[in-house]
Structure formats: structure tokens, C-alpha cells
Amino acid sequence: MSAKLSIYRQRIRVLKTPPPGTEPPALSIILLDWSVRELFFALDWLNRQDVPRERYELIWVEAFDRVSPEVQGRVDQHLTCGQTGAYHKHAAWNAAVLHARGRLVTLCDSDAVFPPDFVRSILDRFGEEDGARSQVLMHHEFRTLSEYPGELRGIEDLAWFEWLPLWPNVGACMTVSRRDYLRFGGLDEHPAYRGYICGPYDLAWRMVNAGIPEIWHDPRVALWHFAHPDPHDTARSGFSLRTWLEIKRPHVRGHALEAVEAFSTGRMEPLRENPDIWSRRMAARRIGTDFETEYAGMTGPGGFGLAGRLRLWASLAAAPFFHLWPALQPLYLKVRPILRRLGLTVVKD
Numbered sequence: 001m002s003a004k005l006s007i008y009r010q011r012i013r014v015l016k017t018p019p020p021g022t023e024p025p026a027l028s029i030i031l032l033d034w035s036v037r038e039l040f041f042a043l044d045w046l047n048r049q050d051v052p053r054e055r056y057e058l059i060w061v062e063a064f065d066r067v068s069p070e071v072q073g074r075v076d077q078h079l080t081c082g083q084t085g086a087y088h089k090h091a092a093w094n095a096a097v098l099h100a101r102g103r104l105v106t107l108c109d110s111d112a113v114f115p116p117d118f119v120r121s122i123l124d125r126f127g128e129e130d131g132a133r134s135q136v137l138m139h140h141e142f143r144t145l146s147e148y149p150g151e152l153r154g155i156e157d158l159a160w161f162e163w164l165p166l167w168p169n170v171g172a173c174m175t176v177s178r179r180d181y182l183r184f185g186g187l188d189e190h191p192a193y194r195g196y197i198c199g200p201y202d203l204a205w206r207m208v209n210a211g212i213p214e215i216w217h218d219p220r221v222a223l224w225h226f227a228h229p230d231p232h233d234t235a236r237s238g239f240s241l242r243t244w245l246e247i248k249r250p251h252v253r254g255h256a257l258e259a260v261e262a263f264s265t266g267r268m269e270p271l272r273e274n275p276d277i278w279s280r281r282m283a284a285r286r287i288g289t290d291f292e293t294e295y296a297g298m299t300g301p302g303g304f305g306l307a308g309r310l311r312l313w314a315s316l317a318a319a320p321f322f323h324l325w326p327a328l329q330p331l332y333l334k335v336r337p338i339l340r341r342l343g344l345t346v347v348k349d
Contacts, residue, residue: 006189011082028102171199
């Protein structure tokens, strides 16, 4: 079965990148916008973590072309993807991960409050060794019907608000090793994931299918999410007209049909893999012999194709003739004069 590569194309603009020679961080936190963010307080909370700032980087990725001036001075990397039409979060996240320098990557809401030990808790969970352990670390997220009040003095001020019961929001925030992110093809860029119905659970569930454990992180280091200004917010009414208009495909209780199907059938690869991730994944393979190396690069992502398969079938069909010809040649030489008189010579002299 050939690899199915994404044909989705983006016009990536790198607006900010670390200076050359900067030591890579342990963790890359990726914050996504699709020209909807009204407030950028998440950056304040993430810049006030209780570990040295060089241990992690903040990457802001915009799916479209909007450049928010509130972002530039508060992040380490800033990208725009130049998407058009319905946004594709998975493609934007993949673009950011390809620029990430940390051995761990966190995909999370870009409008949440983060506790001061959020980064440290992730580093402790994965360990300090170079080869980050394989796991899917899902982060809880508390939600409230209240809007963000402005300046909060500290995380303790969150107690002033009424929070909804905690539930496993698989689309909110996830951390995996960058190695595993690339090894499993990244987030699926199939057109089914355009618009609102998508999320980190696509990759998480495919990794779980491969036997990698899913761990739900300690709720004491959960994210805290305030309500959006949208008066039809789903947290308030259970239905948002704006969100409904952004749903492009059928779903299973708010989760992408294709992701649920992959989880149920045990599929581990994306339906449409980002071509750059495919290239990195293939280049990272460790092959034991030159003999196998020839096979490993024989076809490329398209497989043998129809023409290649027909050549192999023809070779298989002709094998008996070439195998028996030495035994049949003496008989042929005896009857050749008769065949020539009859005009039936089939082998040229």
C-alpha cells in the first residue's frame, strides 16, 4: 500500500526565529490561532513559568496571514501559514512542529491560563534523558462560563470563578516527544480535518493503537479556559451557530469521524501525511544492510504503480519459459528445419 501524501499547500512565512547558535530547548509549546484570538493573556502565563526560560520555547502559528502585534515580542518563533478558505489546524500544527527545536512538543489552546509549574510538570513526567520516553500525555482543561476578567494577580484568583465539572477534553492539549510526532506521520492533513472538527486526539489515538500508553496528567497542573466573547458559545447554550458553520464533515459527538474510525480499526498511519514529515520519517530509519537499503528507497511514496506492477507480473509469467528453454533447446534444433520449411520458425537464427 503506497503512502498517501497530503496535497494541502501552505505559504509559510517565518516572522521570528531564534538567533543562530541558540541552544535547543527541552520543550516546544505550540500555540495556534486562525485569526480568531481576541486576547493573548496565555503568553503572559507561559512566560512566567517556574523553570529557566531557556528550557522551553513558545511558537505562535497563525493559520491564515494575520500578524498580531501582541505576539511578536512574547514568543520565540512566529509563523503564518497563508491558508485560504476553511482553516486546517492540523496543517498549521504540523508546520510549527517542523520548526520546533525541543525534544518534546506540546499542542495546546492559545487562550488558556497555565499554572506556573506547567512546564516543569511536563519535563518531570518525561524525564531529562535525551531519548524522551514514548507516551501520550493528555492535559486536563477546566472551563467556565465567565469571560476572562483582565489582570489576575495569580493562579489563586481562579478560585473566584465557578468552574464546570472536569471532563477528558481530548482536543485541548497534548504533549508527545517530537520524535514520536514525526514517527507516526504527524497530524493527519486529510481534508476531513478542515474546519472546527479536529484536534490532537487524531495523533494520540493512532499512537495508542501502536501500544504507546495514554496518560492523563495531574489535574493540579490543568489548563484553565475562560468563555469566548461569542454569545453563542457552546459552553453557554450547547450550540453555536458560528461553530456549526465551521463544521465541514460528519462527526461522532464532536470528534472527527476519521479519527474515531482509526481508533476503532487500529490504524496507525495518517490518511494524508505531510510530505516534509514523510521525508523526515523516512530519513530517520536505521537500516542494517546495503541490500535492504536498496529496497528501502526503491519506489518513493507512490509505490510501484501500475507500470511497475505490470513489469513484475510479466517477469513472473515469463519465468517458466526462461527456466525450461535450456532443456527444450536441443529438441528445437532438431525440429527447426521442419519449422523453417513450414514457415513457423519462432526463434531467429
